Amino acid sequence: MADLPILSVRNLTTSFLSGGVWKSVVRDVSFDVRPGETVAIVGESGSGKSVTSLSIMRLLAPGFSRIEGSILLNDRDLLALSEKEMRGVRGNEASMIFQEPMTSLNPIFTIGRQICEVLTRHKGMSRQEARAETIRLLEKVRIPNAGARFNDYPHQFSGGMRQRVMIAMALASRPRLLIADEPTTALDVTIQGQILDLIKVLQEEEDMSVLFITHDMGVVAEIADRTVVMYRGQQVEAGPTDEIFQRGQHPYTRALLAAVPRLGSMQGRKWPTRFPVVDIATGETMEPSEVAGTVARGMTPILAVKNLVARFPVRSGILGRQTGSVHAVENLSFDLFQGETLSLVGESGCGKSTTGRSILRLVEPTDGEIHLDGYDILRLDQPGLRRMRKSVQMIFQDPFSSLNPRMKVGSTIAEPFVKHKLGTAGQAREKACDLLEQVGLSSTMMDRYPHEFSGGQRQRIAIARALSLDPKVIVADESVSALDVSIKAQVCNLLLDLQQRLNLAFLFISHDMAVVERVSHRVAVMYLGEIIEIGPRAAIFDNPQHDYTKKLMAAVPVPDTARRGIRRNISNDELRSPVRPVGYQPPARTYRHVSEGHLVQIA
Structure with a gap:
């Protein structure tokens, strides 16, 4: 590997103008990226890693930002270039x-x-x-x-x-240098695995260098030659990835590693288990505890879905005639019991989010039956639908887009309570205060707006709003997929605590198999709109039967630097299109009984 780096950053300090005062958000950061090398900048939201990458590309607003230090790309000082010259650098170099x-x-x-x-x-x-x-x-x-x-x-x-x-x-x-800012954060594990493979292959073919920004230590272990750890705008540790993982010195580095969910860590545990609690100041980890459940299995399920079908027309041509349908959900059946977490897992486009939205009638199903807490959902008129939604609430993937930016969070949380006429405005405000405290925020935050909170805090606000109607079922649609590892752990622990205290039933929609393993009682694996395997969490993870289930698990990033040379070679044939011609009838499916409650689709 050549000694001369493609990118050399020295004493980078980036400041923003706020209230007439320059405030530094990145301070004295230095590192090199050599030809064909991958350097990872790792840290949580607010650590300054994305600002570092935007500073390198000079994509910050010039009037309100100040970049100091030295940034050399192919021995050219980027801070000395005109904006026209920078446009030539971006994309080409x-x-x-x-x-x-x-x-x-x-x-x-x-x-x-x-x-x-x-x-x-x-x-x-x-x-x-x-x-x-x-x-x-x-x-x-x-x-x-x-x-x-x-x-x-x-x-x-x-x-x-x-x-x-x-x-x-x-x-x-x-390009000679690819800066990847959290490029796989919200992706499915198999897609993430292939993107990581793709970047490795392109590096070999083009001798391309990569600056990879992430909070996922599993990804860092698999892709990075060297790692820079950032905390609150400062570089707290840097070195070869092997040394960082095996002999990390800074407490924050050890805390990041401890918070990573590891597939297989639930072997021998009967119940869902809280994530380890890490003390950032010392790096010490408190052992997680199981959340003993009171699942009322054997009784009437709180939610029963039978033969659910959801299809969307595909139109083409000048007249817009229907030429096919997207078979998003096809003949789906499952039960959910009080106090239970059933996880739906699968790749983007498998139909898991459409299933969740169909249950709330945010998407109109084509056929099937959905019974929730005594309601036949598909037969409800608008007033009945409104009453039904007191029993089931949804937590969406992106809390920022699901919260009204013009409403204070107190009003946002109280709004469902007021709209359903469950009490006075004063009672609604008291309820909002209590819910903020329940989700680990302060009631003094009632009068703030969503943009004044971090991503993890906004997700807690979304959870508080979902709880405002005292629902029996919560559909959590990718509710932790884009969060930092420690924030993800905190939100999952919060959901487990709320489930134990309020006896909630969760339909947990996710593509993160390591998280699913910790929080689930049962797991259903979806592929192209169908459940291909379903069973108790231990049965699915300890004894997966379907090839697709095995591939999902094999694609999970593992925080082990010995896997850096791994190539998954995931076939493109896996992700087939769900579009079918008009009149297509799906084949009848049969299932094999593996063990108690564990069923697998026969190909």
Whole structure:
């Protein structure tokens, strides 16, 4: 490996203008990235790692930010370049993948046009060449039916698919340096595994260097040659990844490693188990405790779903005739009992979120039966639907978009209580105060707005709002997928505590198998709208039967640096399209009984 680094950062200090005063958020950070090397910057939200990457690319607002120090890319000082010269650097020499693809993709242009623009501007390709290369890139990041989806818009893709589009766009011009800012945070484990493989392969082919920003220590172990640990804007530890993992010196480094959920850590435990509580100041870890349940299995389920079908029409042509259907959910059946957590797991597009939304009638199912706490949900009129929703509430994946930015959090939490006329405005405010305390926040925060809270705090506010109607069932749709490891652990512990205290039933929708293993009583694995395996948590994780279940588990990142050379080679055939022609009838499915409550679909 060459001694001369591609990127050399020295004494980087970034400040923002606030109230007429310059406040530094990144202080005295120094590191190198050499050719073909991957350097990970790891830390939690607010540690300054994303500001570091934006400073390198000079993407901060010039009037309100100040970047000091030295940033050399291929021996050129980026801080000395004009904005026009920087535009030539971005995309050609250095490219960046952002965490949130929906805000990075232009909603009014097709994804094909947006990727083609990179190729025509930076590579001088013709429109035909750019189209062919764009389709090749989309296939490489596992977009099903890439050619047919060239003219689709960002809103027509799932969150995971939008992130893959962003990765394809960043890789289009084959940059020497790729800055990846949390690129796999909200992705399915199999997609995450393939993206990590893809980055490794491109590094070998192009001698590309990667600056990988993440809070997932499992990803760091698998991809990084060297690691920089950041805490509150400062670099607290740096060195070869092996040394950081085996002999980490700083308490915060040890705390990060301790908070990582490890697949297989629940062997021998009967009940869901809290995550370890880590003291950041000392790095000491308190042993987790089991949450003994009172699952009323054998009695009438609080939620019963039978033969649920959800399909969406696909229209094409000038007249917009229906040419097919997206079979999002196909003949799905399960029961959920009081005090139980049933986890639905699977990749983006498997139908798990559509299932959750169908239960609340946020999506209208095509067929089937849903019985909830005595309600036949699919037969309810609007007043009945309103009454039913007191029994079931939903926690969404992104708390920022699900909270009204113009409403104070106290009013947000109290609103369902007021709308359902469960008491006076004073009682609603008292309820909101009590709920904030229950989710680990202070009642003095009632008059703040959502933007004044961190991501983890906003998710706690969303949980408080869901509890305001005293529901019996909560649908948690990817509610911890984008959170830092320690915040994820805190929110999961909160959900387990609330379940034990209030005897709640959770439908926990997730793609994070390590988290699912800790919080679940039972697990249902979904693939292309169908449940392919269902059973008690221990049965699924200790004795998986379906090939797809095994692949999901094999793709989970493990915080072990010995796995750095691993290649999963996940087949593109796994993620087939759920679009079917008009009149298609799915085949009848049969299930094999493996053990008590453990069923697996027979291919």
